[in-house]
Amino acid sequence: MVSACAYSGAYPTGYGRYAKNTEGVPELLFDRLQASGFTHFQQSGTGAIRKYYNYVKVTPMVQALDALGEAWPLRDEVAEAGYYAATLGTGIRCEITVGEKVAVHRYTFPESSSARIVIDLSVGGLAIDLGRTVPLRAHCESLGHGHVQGTVVMEGVPLSVHAEVVNPRWRQMLWYDRRLIDGGTRLDFDSIRHTTLRPFGMLFMGPTRAGQTVEIRLGFSLRGCEQAARNLQLECGTEEPAFDLVREATRDRWRDLMGRVQVDGGTPARRTVFATSLYHSLIKPCFADDESPFWPTSGPFAFDVCTMWDIYKTQLPLLAALAPDRAADLLESLIRVCEEEGNFPIGYRMARGADRFFRQASALAHTVLADAHALGRAPLDWNWALVHMVDDLRRMYGEDFFEHGIVHPISHTLDLAYAHHCTAQVARALNDVHLAEDLERRSRHWINAFDPVTGLLRDSEFYEGGKWNYSFRLLHDMAARIALGGGDAEFIDNLDRFFGYGAGPVTQPGRRPPPAEMLAGYALNRFEGLNNEPDMEAPWAYHYAGRPDRTAEVVQAALTWQFGTGPGGLPGNDDSGGLSSWYVWASLGLFPVAGQSLFLINAPAFERSAVRIDDREFIVETSGHRANPIGADGIDRDPAPQYVQSVTLNGRPLDATHISAADVHRGGRLHLRLGPEPSDWGRKVRPPSASDQVFGLKETR
Template identity: 45%
Template structure:
């Protein structure tokens, strides 16, 4: 196996195994001891090889929930995750994995590749221990116990390289299961709707259709002799087609390669959603396995150096570097691979948790990579034009009506946020699509239509979503000079009030909230935050509600309070910063630091809940540097930095956060300057951040008056 490249300082700080097992977090202190767990406390990440925003990943496959890696079964409640497999074992290496999601049912984990032992194809389904696992960004390796075959995989822009080392004197063969997919859990497996492939020379090329999506592949094994198999028996032919007759008895099928006994065997997989020829191009580039691994590592190093921190402990720097790594795994960039239109242009997949990504991860991506943001905007517009609606999630399937329980109208906020961040796009076209999809067709039949007729929808959290979506659309229309859209959207943006009970200052209880309760959704950022606070009875009463939510105060006798989820789940991930709208930066500072101290750590158990494609990790990236975005508004909020110095390398210039008198107990800001001038507010204008500069914070172990006077603004459309 290869050694981690020690000359890449940001890469070597990353631990790809962080978040792969049940959480083993620090003992909660103070208010953190009162927070509750809504979902299984496991990050659901995997350590496989991938590139930043990569199309393909590769990892050992056990069949476990939810990425295919590990030992867990399906669970959606807050208890420990159920163990589905007694030991940490694997069947081989699979391709395409989710990252940190909560539920994806049956997708991914395709073209399962297994080195064979003495029993040939008949031993292909035996689980093998995984000793000696190691990984760094772009590279994953280990050994299959019992057969003692060592494996390594490294990522390519549109493919994966495998390398296997067989014991001396042993047969050298690898089998690829083209029919594999999904998880080895009841009702979570995938079966192909079609397949066709052919061997030629030292390569096999073809296609398998999974969940309606054609996955074209080209696999080359230099020096290898290909064979085709079905149900653990070689067919003796050079080609295979999944016919209707075969579909009735659901065979397992695939191909493989034989090599010289006791030798190394290398495979290169190229993938495409359009053609096997395009998949073959993905592995045409010269270079050996080591060169590909180095290229992957350097690609990650350039990405991980976009935000740099200084000081802190070694564990904190590892947590931060790994959070950056997890933040840049998704969305998966399939540009040029649109399987629906077969036209060139931007195309992304693996948007399974857009309701989390829009708050932290997508603002992070668009801040650091405007060109990636522009491609993402174009992709969203293409989906809206083709499907008649903007997506809520987008997976590798052909189902246009996807998961709608969690949220709705998210793309309105995402697209307005992109515009505010200076992303280049045809914004008149974007606005027209937002308006049209909200007012007609599927929009008229959706919750947008219900909202337009009744000014409230269930779940009530969706009422907040749609009101905010109209605010974002109105702001975009005002900037572009579209008065009719502005006026109509403005009139529809005010009905968030209908979701609240003025008697309690909270969202009404007569609703079905997903993965949380009315308390967890009650403190969401709105555009009219001052009006929201007034509805709760003013600053003092709003703070009192937040204090009960976070555990600073106990509930009254008989009062039922659902506490902060502590980032075990993300409905309330922005809520620690809600205190800033009342002038209580001290409360924000205390909560944010407690989250970072008690809810994150190093090691496989280092995350408090689903990473949700980087939604959780990107919260840590922002918060550890002392900042937090407000999606759809030109604001960056100031928190309590985990590190004494953090530098964002932005297109408009470096933005640095420096702290004097920084320490574990110095969580409060006593005073601040921005570019040498006194700053009397706990927030920045977005342009102040984007253009670069220096924010200097003087920290203290006692609360101060910082942030008490000039509060973050409320916005009118």
């Protein structure tokens, strides 16, 4: 549930130096790496940053309270899973670790007659235009004997914190507008506006000798201060310093998760990127068990689903493999949200209001529900789930889809058609044949989205992309979709154009690119790199046209050239781990087709890998694997791809370019023989499609 980070106010997490931008190279917001304190609850590499982020700032100081908000340089940073340390320019060494519902800070002070630790409850969001989040109402109180607590309501959501300092000799006080309230024990704010906001909070203060450490523990809850105090006691105990205890417990959990995937071979740089990507893939969504502020019952509550559009293709299938219990918890939480609010969320960012953000896509939860049911690994009431899946199809854009078989933005036609297909699979498995047949019939409306003359989507509005970006979705009937566009040759020609085969290099935009430059880039109708969610699955569309060699070339180029070990080592937003999980799957030589319980096969980046799924292992091993040479910057820079020559699954020849998700989850051994030239493997046996014929336009309208 809890994260913590050094806070500068920069985009996108509140850490760093950059201002927000959507085009070209980002501009510097600060000329140095700095922090004004340490905040809690951060998003992970997404564009939307104002909802439920960077709250409860803790600042260690040796200055007067007037200096609160000043930023000091950061140096000697150390970052590990569940641990962060740095030295502020004031000379204070700062260490932070987190547990499930707690954060523990440990500060090593220089000698001071009046050191202090300040908790600011007024902060939220970022120091950018329209980036600030202001509490709607708040209260805080001093309980005495090293204990304070408070609640802030941000975006309609109550966040409570109970804090205690492990140093009973220090004084504790409340403060408002950078002024101490001597003798006050409670502050209440019934309504706050941007124009009336003044900083407020609690502090601990006292003398320190050089090298003295002070620990402050914070327990959090979405159900009030009493539960926050219980959470703190449960994880930290009541007497001895708890920092090392919490850090080790969190480290053990990460070791267990990270240890579920092992890779051999490859360069050190590639293994570093892989391990980092695996870590990033498992940071979000956040789980706050028994903490929903919106319904009173116990059970899993997941937030920072920001958004399903980012994570449903790659991250959720990875979660289902590595942490199936948590994947089931996510589904239960999403179903509960649907029951309470009326529809499955596309984005769920812990905010009351009408901004659940459905513009990106429609009905994406259906894909992960269909996969979970096919695997039989989620102990849900599936009749209950099916009710909500069907009802959700009729909401928002779904009403027009139901009546006309087509909606705009046209990409939502594809979403809804696919969601009907996914829901039909669950209905058929539950023996509701009439419902399944009706849903499957409507799932064929995908054809209405395409122009049979161009083989691409019809003209429409598109979210963060154009019709080329969205035209190569992996639909449930790719055989019919390829035939609609003129067959394999035409489909491959369009894909080749999208990926720039035979085209000259382009100049990348710099800082503040003019509109004409950006429009010229968009007019290329080109693969933008993996920063664009609709593009993430496009390389694997070649599989359905019998050209897995092209997939190998594009994926190998992306793994080699778009990712690195240093700052800027991601080709765009990580989007809650969606991009990093793409890297994980691509490196393993697999790609999940969400909603179809299917994996596509490609040449892996490592000589051997093993994925532990419960008590089983799925092993991907190769013969003929060639490690790329290392460049001067430590990254492997030989772009020459390797191609699959032949495959066996558990010792039996496999001519197809796909395996079922059940094959992966039950464990086994996939052996790929690789070579430097394309082969005939995968050219004849295509991944499955819903039909072997083109559905006529008349039937779907």
